[in-house]
């Protein structure tokens with residue numbers, strides 16, 4: 012908890028301790044002592060003076076009466092003003108307390124409305140493996156499906172149980188680092204709701220040190236599933252070819268560079284296949300562009316389903332595809348290319364209208380480091396090999412020439 016201290020001088024601190032020492036009993040005692048001393052002094056001295064100044068017993072008696080009346084009047088006025096001052100103070104204090112209570116109630120009401128209308132939930136929890144909730148706002152129900160009562164003190168479930176073990180470990184570590192630096196933390200992770208559905212949440216909070224030394228976390232948790240979907244869509248748009256769903260040219264170039272770096276670092280081979288459809292123009296001309304699109308999609312699926320999960324396929328444009336095969340040497344790459352060629356040739360491709368058309372592909376194969384050591388030289392070698400396959404009559408696989416490497420660098 013943030014603790015704010017009023018700047019205070021030693022003088023005001025001195026006054027404060029003086030006032031604290033003056034208990035009501037001591038103050039009343041002092042007033043009584045002063046009154047008694049003044050009273051006895053008045054009686055003693057005024058009587059002596061009166062007897063001296065007015066020796067005549069009759070006059071002295073009148074003077075004594077006036078003197079007594081004067082004493083009562085003066086002490087009455089003093090008592091009145093002291094009581095008036097004290098009661099006025101008490102009343103002002105009561106009014107102030109009343110106004111403060113009202114302001115506090117108003118602030119609580121505003122805070123409650125704010126919390127209940129948060130697009131997520133506000134929380135206060137322990138920094139323990141269960142994230143034991145001590146308070147959650149009403150938004151908890153919408154966010155997690157659990158009522159606040161079910162989550163507080165882990166009555167039905169702990170908050171940690173809604174998060175995967177792996178995420179919990181990461182979150183715990185991230186929060187620990189933030190606590191050490193006395194900073195707030197921001198986290199994104201998936202939560203399993205009561206009905207089993209999963210949502211993405213964003214959490215922001217900070218550590219709060221209580222007066223008793225205990226540590227709590229306080230913050231808010233918001234549902235960001237919509238944003239996550241949008242992010243995924245944007246990422247897809249930026250990295251995928253919209254027609255086939257394969258990697259687009261830019262992303263494929265990035266993947267190729269990355270795989271090349273890895274191959275270079277671990278001195279491993281890596282192959283690039285350059286795939287081009289044979290006489291694809293005829294498909295478009297005969298069956299129409301939409302049918303051509305359907306064939307493009309079908310062959311993309313076929314190729315994707317025929318390679319390993321570590322391989323990557325990208326559409327470089329038109330009906331040209333590039334396949335990156337990490338850890339593959341010349342022989343394996345040639346076998347893979349031949350297998351893909353056969354698969355495409357064996358199955359007529361759907362035109363999207365219930366009909367299918369036979370189609371073949373020509374494939375050029377280049378391997379790192381034999382045919383090129385950079386992305387551009389490898390691609391150029393594979394592309395050149397693909398044209399070689401076309402020259403050989405199409406529907407075949409051609410290897411890049413070893414001397415291509417020298418020319419391409």
Ligand SMILES: Nc1nc2c(ncn2[C@@H]2O[C@H](COP(=O)(O)OP(=O)(O)OP(=O)(O)O)[C@@H](O)[C@H]2O)c(=O)[nH]1
Pocket residue numbers: 254287288289290291292293295299300301302303304307328329330401405
């Ligand atoms: N339907 C469709 N066709 C495309 C797309 N991109 C390129 N094409 C077509 O692909 C054809 C490529 O034709 P060409 O480069 O002449 O080659 P080809 O007819 O395949 O003949 P070879 O490559 O010499 O075997 C052209 O007709 C392009 O219009 C696309 O996104 N959809």
